[in-house]
Amino acid sequence: xxxxxxxxxxxxxxxxxxxxxxxxxxxxxxxxxxxxxxxxxxxxxxxxxxxxxxxxxxxxxxxxxxxxxxxxxxxxxxxxxxxxxxxxxxxxxxxxxxxxxxxxxxxxxxxxxxxxxxx
Amino acid sequence: xxxxxxxxxxxxxxxxxxxxxxxxxxxxxxxxxxxxxxxxxxxxxxxxxxxxxxxxxxxxxxxxxxxxxxxxxxxxxxxxxxxxxxxxxxxxxxxxxxxxxxxxxxxxxxxxx
Numbered sequence: 001x002x003x004x005x006x007x008x009x010x011x012x013x014x015x016x017x018x019x020x021x022x023x024x025x026x027x028x029x030x031x032x033x034x035x036x037x038x039x040x041x042x043x044x045x046x047x048x049x050x051x052x053x054x055x056x057x058x059x060x061x062x063x064x065x066x067x068x069x070x071x072x073x074x075x076x077x078x079x080x081x082x083x084x085x086x087x088x089x090x091x092x093x094x095x096x097x098x099x100x101x102x103x104x105x106x107x108x109x110x111x112x113x114x115x116x117x118x119x
Numbered sequence: 120x121x122x123x124x125x126x127x128x129x130x131x132x133x134x135x136x137x138x139x140x141x142x143x144x145x146x147x148x149x150x151x152x153x154x155x156x157x158x159x160x161x162x163x164x165x166x167x168x169x170x171x172x173x174x175x176x177x178x179x180x181x182x183x184x185x186x187x188x189x190x191x192x193x194x195x196x197x198x199x200x201x202x203x204x205x206x207x208x209x210x211x212x213x214x215x216x217x218x219x220x221x222x223x224x225x226x227x228x229x230x231x232x
Contacts, residue, residue, distance in 0.1 A: 004161075042123070042207060042222030043162075058219065090161050107152050108220060110161030 002026050006091050006111035013081045013118045021076040021114050023091030031094045032074040033058075033108060034066065036087040043090060049074055081118045089114045125208050125223030132198055133231050140226040141192040142208035150211040151184050151191035152220070157204045165206075166193070188213075198230050 007022045025032065030051045035043040035058075045058030049068040063085055065077045074093075078085060092108040125142045132138055142151070150169055154162035166177050168184035168191060175182055182193045191210070195202055208223040 040224065042125075042209075042224045043220075044222075045219055048219065092161075107164045107167050109164070110154075112159070112161045 004091055004093055004109055004111035006089075006114050008114060009112070010115045011117070013078075013116065015081060015083065015118060017081050018077070018079050019081070021078075021089055021091075021116070023074045023076070023111060024072050025074075025091075025093040025109075026072065027093060027095065027109070028071060029093035029095045029109075030071065031096060031108075032068065033092040033094075034064070034074070034076045035090045035092065036060065036085075037090060037113075038087050046076065046089075078116075083118050085116065086118045087116060089116060123208060123210065123221050123223040125226055127226060128224070129227040129229070131229045131231060134198060134200060136198055138195040138198055138202070138228060139192060140206060140208075140228075141190060142210075142223050143190040144210070144212075144221075145189070147188040147213040148191075148210035148221075149188070149213045151182070152209045153180075153182050153191070153193045154207045154209060155204050156207065156225070162207055195228075198228075200230050200232055203228055203230050 004025045033048045034046040037043050044060050046064050047066040049055045052068050052071050055066050068074050090113045091111045094106045094108045123142050152167050153165045156162045166175050166182040171188050172186050173184040179196045205225040205227050207225045209220045
């Protein structure tokens with residue numbers, strides 16, 4: 001069981017280039033999230049999805065786009081990379097079904113991150 | 120948005136010592152989570168708390184959901200070198216719904232052998 005898998009692990013982009021950060025999970029989780037983590041800061045939510053075909057903005061969505069065509073995959077796209085987007089990006093997922101806990105309060109499970117530098 | 124105040128920001132302790140860190144909020148949370156992040160990896164869940172007053176242990180780790188629902192603490196007993204890392208508190212604010220977690224800025228723990 002691989003959990004949440006992110007690719008690539010590292011990437012360097014030039015200003016203005018575009019790229020897609022991949023995230024896939026094999027736990028059949030319906031909720032998926034993208035965060036960015038800047039040095040000395042907690043995680044800030046970029047976008048999230050509550051199921052295939054449904055996405056919504058988080059706290060810092062500007063400069064990013066997402067799609068959720070399948071339950072497993074939740075790619076994050078940078079269209080015009082800017083130096084301010086240099087960060088470590090984490091994908092997470094959670095389930096809201098089953099278990100003895102309140103469905104809505106299940107914890108999120110994180111991938112190992114993608115370290116992105118924009119020069 | 121919601122703010123979580125996590126303290127201390129960093130700690131240097133001797134191996135074998137106990138550690139305590141906490142998180143506070145100005146608003147009520149209905150879930151508190153504690154994660155640990157090792158260098159180059161994503162956060163890993165340590166303990167989840169769902170009821171005010173709840174006290175939960177995971178090995179040498181103990182965490183509590185404050186009675187006021189506005190705070191939580193994490194204790195680590197008899198620290199060892201592999202405890203090194205960044206510890207994050209996170210929670211679901213009562214008013215924000217279930218989708219989004221609010222994170223503290225983390226407590227960086229260093230253990231001196």
